[in-house]
Amino acid sequence: MALAERLAHFLSRKSIVYRQIEIEVADSLDAAVLASGRPQHDFVRASMLIDISGVVMAVHRFDSTLDLDAVQQFTGRRLQPLTARQATRLFSDCAPGFVPPVGAAWGVPVLVDEDVVSTERVIFTAGTDHCLVEMDGRSCRLALAGAREGRLVINGQGAGGREALTLQEVADKLQKLYRLPPMPALALRILRLTGNPEASAKELSELIEFDPSMTAQIMRYARSALFNYPGQINSVQEAVTRVLGFDRVAHIALGIASVQAFDVPRKGALGMDNFWRHSLYCAFLSQTLAARAGHDKGLAYLCGLLHNFGLLLIGHLFPAEFDELNALREINPEASMHSLEQEVLGHSDRQEILVVGHGAIGGILHRLWQLPEPVIKAAGMHQHMGYHGEHEEYVVMVQLANALLKEQGIGDEFNLDNIPELAESLGLELSDLELVMQEVEQVASDLDVLASSLAS
Template sequence: MALAVRLERFLNQQGIAYKELPITKAASLDEAVSALGQPRGDVIKATLLIDISGILMVVQRYDSTLDTEALLQMTGRHLQPLTERQAVRLFGDCDPGFTPPIGNAYDMSVLLDDDVTQAERVLFSSGTNHSFIEMNGSSLRLAMSGSREGHLAIRGSGNNVVRDALTLADVASKLKKLYRLPPMPALALRILRLTSNTEATARELGELIEFDPSLTAQVMRYARSALFNYPGQINSVQEAVTRVLGFDRVAHIALGIASVRAFDVPKAGMLGMDNFWRHSLYCAFVCQRLAPRCGADKGLAYLCGLLHNFGLLLVGHLFPAEFKELNRLREANPETSMQSLEQQVFGQGGEQEILAVGHGAIGGILHRLWELPDPVIKAAGVHQYPGYQGEHENYVMMVQLANALLKGRGIGDEFNSDNIPALLHGLKLEPAIVDELLSEIDQVAPELDALASSLIT
C-alpha cells in the first residue's frame, strides 16, 4: 500500500479523486521532492504546531516559509513546532518526516495558507517515503473542508537554487572581494602552526595556551570534567595534556575555542552560539568514537565534528539581520531543511545570492582560507549533502551520521530525518553500532552540556 492508512481511508470515504505518483524511496521530504521531478511550486506541505490549547496543522506551499507574526495575529496563540517524536506518535501510519497535509484525515485543526487555496493542481506526501499524491484544486478544497484560511506564509523567489554556473570557486572569489572575511585569530593560528610541527611538545602547547587566561581556564575545566574521571589533581595545561587529554585533544579543543573568537554571533536561538557549542561538542564526541571503527584518525575526526558548522558563524557574523531571520525561520519551520531556509533568506538576488549555496559550503571556504586540514575542509563543505562520495568521504559520513543520531536527542539545526542505514553501509558499520553510540551519548550528556555552558561564558 503506497498511502498512509488513515489518509487513504479518508480520501476513499469522501470520494475525493487523486492520483498516486511513485518515487524512489527517499530519506527525507526534501530528497523526495527532488526525486519527484515536478515543479516545487506545485508541492504543498504540513507544518505541525502545538501550545496548551492543542495541535494545529498549517498547510502551505513547499517553497514557502511560515510567517509567525501573521500566525500569531490570526490565532492569538503562541505556537511552537512539534518535535519529531511527537509527530511520530500522532502520525503512526506514516513514515517519519512524511506527514500528509490533510489534517481532516487525522481529526486535526487546519489553517490553510490562501496561496494554496488558489492552486489548480497540488502535489503532496502520501505519508510514505516512496510516493506522492497529485490532486486538482477542487478535490483539494473538498479535502480541506472546514479549514480556516489566511495569508500565513511567504513564498521564496522563483529561482530557489543557486545558478548552476556559480561554482564554489566563484563563491570563494566573490566572498573575498565583497566582504572582509575574518582572519583566523592570532592565538588559533599559533596553535594550528604548532600542531603541524611533528616535534612539538606538551610543554610548548601548554605554554602557548597559558598565554590566554580564559582559554587556560576552559581547557583545565575540560580536563577536570567527569568525561575523563581523572582521580588526581591537575594544576597546569601541561599536566592536562600529559596526564588526561593528550596533545591532539587539547590542541583541537583550544583551536576551536580560539577560532570562535573571530565571530560576533548572538548567543540565543536555535542557531545562536549557545546551541552551536552544544551541537559542535556532541558531534565531535560522536565522531571521535566512530573513528577507530572506521579506520580514521581520532583527532582529525574530533576536529571535523567540532568545526563542521563554522559556516553558520560566518553567516551570522557577516549578515546579522539575515541571520536573525534565518534563526526565526529555523524555529518556525521544523520540517524544512536548512538548505531550503538558507535559499529563502539568501537566494533573493543581488550579491547575497552567493550565500544560498548553504552554510556548509561557506564554512568549507573559510576553512580553506584558514588552511585547516583537508578532511576538516571537506567535512564542513559537504556535510549538508547526503550521498557524498569522493575525497575524505569517511570523515564527511562520520559527521553526517553523528548529526543524524543527535537529531533524536534534539541536538543540531536540522529536524528532517536522514538515511542512517545508507550512512552505516558507507562506513562499513553494523546496525548495532547505533544503540552503542546512543548509549554513549546519554552517558556523557551531562558533562558535554556542562562543558558547552562553560565555553559560552
C-alpha cells in the first residue's frame, strides 16, 4: 500500500486533493527526504509529544527544530517527546519513523507552526517507507483543520539530536582539547585581594590604577547618578571610600578585568555591547533583590555580573558557532536561549562539548578560575528553572533578575519562568518586585552609559 491506511481513508473522506510521489525504499524519514531530490524546506514533519493528559502532534517544517519551551508556554503543558515504541503502537499502520503530519487521521490533537499554515505547497511522508504525499496550501490547511496554530519552532537549519556528555566529561574535554583562557593577571590579583580580610581600599585602588582604562571606568561609575554623590571625586581611592565601597569596586573591577580574556564581537544580540548591558542590569537587580531578601548584596552583584561568561567562552573558542547563535537570537526573539543552543551547539562538530549550554560552560570556567561557589552555581544553574541545591538563593536571584529584565526587553534569557514562584522562594512579595523595578528605572540611563563605555 502506498499510503498508510488511516491516512488514505481520511484524505478520501475529506475529499482532499493530493499527489503521490513514489521513491526508493528508505530506512528513515531523513533518507526519504534526500531520495526525493526536493528541497528540505518543502517538507513538513510530525513531532509526537506526550504528557499525563495524553498525546499531541506538533507539525512543523522538516528543516526546523521544535522549541519545547515554546510549546510548553503555548499549551501550558509539560510535553515530552514520545518514545519510538509508543509511536509505533499508536501509529500501527505506519512504518516506524514515518508518521504523517495529519493527526486527525488517527484522532490525535494537533499543534501546527504558523509557518506551515501559510505555505503554498508541502510534501510529507505517506506513512510508508516508499511514498510521499504532495499537496497545495489549501489542501494542507484542510488536512490540518482544527489544529491550534502558534510559533513552535526555532528558525534555522536543524538535524537529529545527539546524546550529550556529563558535565564532568565536558569539563575534562574542554580542558584537554582547548586552551581555556586563564584569568587575566589583574583580575587574579583583584580576586586574591578580595579574599584577604585585611585588604585596604588603598591596596585595591593601587591595583586598579595599573589599568588607565579601568581607572576611568571606575571613576565614571562613581560619578554617575546611580549614587548621586554630591561632592567631587578625584581618585579611585575616594571612589572606594566615599561612594562605592570596597566590595562594589572590587566586583566591577573583577568583571572588567576578566572580560579581557575573551575575543568576542561587539555587535549583535549576544555581542559585547549587549553582554555588558545585560550583565550590569542583572548585577544591579540581583543586588537590589538580595538587599530585600536578606542576602549578601556584594555576592549577589558578582553573581549577576558574571553569570553569562559561558557565552563569552563560546564566542572565544568557537567563533563560527557563536556567530550562528548570535544570528538565530536576532531572528528568534521569543525562543529560549536553551532551545537556540540545542539548535546550534547540539548539531555542530563540537556538539558533545557544547550541548550542555552556556550556563554550564560558564560554571566550568568559573570553577577553573576559583571564583566563589555561589558565583559558580549562579552561572552553571541559571538556565535550570526549579533548581534546588547549594547556594540556591543566589541562583534564584539571578533567575528572577533575568525574568524581570526579560519583561523590559533586556538580556538574552528567554527561558520559561514563573516570577511569583521565584519571588516567593526568596520570601519576596510582588509589591517588592514593583519597587525593585522602579529603582532600576531610575538608574537605567546610567547603566546604559556604563555598559557602552565598558564594551568599547
